Amino acid sequence: MTDAAPLVIRDATDADMAAIQAIYAHHVETGGGSFEYDPPDVAEMIRRRDAVIGGGYPYIVAEAEGEILGYAYAGAYRPRRAYRYTVENSVYVAAEAHRHGVGRALLAELIRRCTDAGFRQMIAVIGDSDNHGSIGLHRKMGFREVGTVENVGFKFGRWLDSVTMQLALGDGGETLPPE
Secondary structure, three states, rough: OOOOOOOEEEEHHHHHHHHHHHHHHHHHHHOOOOOOOOOOOOHHHHHHHHHHHOOOOOOEEEEEEEEEEEEEEEEEOOOOHHHHHHEEEEEEHHHHOOOOOOOHHHHHHHHHHHHHOOOOOOEEEEOOOOHHHHHHHHHHHHEEEEEEEEEEEOOOOEEEEEEEEEEEOOOOOOOOOOO
């Protein structure tokens, strides 16, 4: 990947799902950002994407020179109706594209789309308090850390924390949403 290649952020399609699965598989197999042990196959990734889109949430990719360099999506934070103005985000970047602005571009577009859709809060639940890249990205994008749940996951022979970060979207909690 070269920094000179134009980065395109767009909706994910079926044609992107093999690349998305490969990116996610790498994170599952090598890091604590996902608490899954076994990478899901492409069919499962398509099912998950379709559920996100079917719920009215964005699922996007970053592409440069025909290569998928990362993906991101937002979904329901919790299923109960009272949480309907809050989304949870996920951002995954291909290993070779780290530190090239891909995660920032994806998260910026996700924030824009969720704000435009009327959501008021975005939550990031980051696996592993040692996941400095993800924590730093979210902090740079205006998220604040609101809590850490310690030792809730066990993977690679060690305990993992879960870091929660939050960003107000639009008016956040300053005004009432339309009912």
